[in-house]
Amino acid sequence: MTNLLVALPTGVKIKLFDSRSSEVLEHVEEPWAFVAYCSNLVKKDGDLIFTTINRTIQSRILAIELAERIVGLLPRGTHDWEKFVTVEELIMDLREVKFRVEDIKGKNNRN
Numbered sequence: 001m002t003n004l005l006v007a008l009p010t011g012v013k014i015k016l017f018d019s020r021s022s023e024v025l026e027h028v029e030e031p032w033a034f035v036a037y038c039s040n041l042v043k044k045d046g047d048l049i050f051t052t053i054n055r056t057i058q059s060r061i062l063a064i065e066l067a068e069r070i071v072g073l074l075p076r077g078t079h080d081w082e083k084f085v086t087v088e089e090l091i092m093d094l095r096e097v098k099f100r101v102e103d104i105k106g107k108n109n110r111n
Contacts, residue, residue: 016043025052025085032093039097048099054106055084 025031035050042048053059060081067073091101 016046017041018043018046023051025050025090026079026083028083031083031085031089032096035090035093036097039094039099048094050090052090053079053084055081055086059084 025034028034035048038050039048053063063074063079063084064081068076068078087104091104094101
C-alpha cells in the first residue's frame with residue numbers, strides 16, 4: 001500500500017468527503033502523488049472521480065494546437081501534452097491506493 005505523508009499546521013483538520021473530483025491531473029508534476037493525496041480525503045466507501053485529458057494524438061491537436069495556438073481559447077502553454085494522463089496510467093495509480101475502478105467514460109478510452 002502506498003502511503004503519502006502530508007504535513008499540516010498544528011490543529012488543522014481535514015474534512016473527509018463522500019466523493020472527490022478533479023480536473024487538474026494534467027497540470028501537476030506527479031499525478032500519482034496527487035491521486036494518493038486525494039484518496040486520503042474520501043470517506044470509507046466513498047467515490048473518487050477524476051476527469052482529465054487522455055494523452056492521445058487527438059487531445060494534442062484539440063487541446064493544444066487548436067485551443068491554445070489557433071483559436072486562442074486558452075493561453076499558450078496552459079497544457080503540456082507529456083503531462084496528459086492516459087486511462088491506463090490513471091487506473092494503475094488508483095489501484096495503488098486500493099481504489100476499484102468501476103466505470104470509465106469518455107473518448108479514446110480502450111476499456
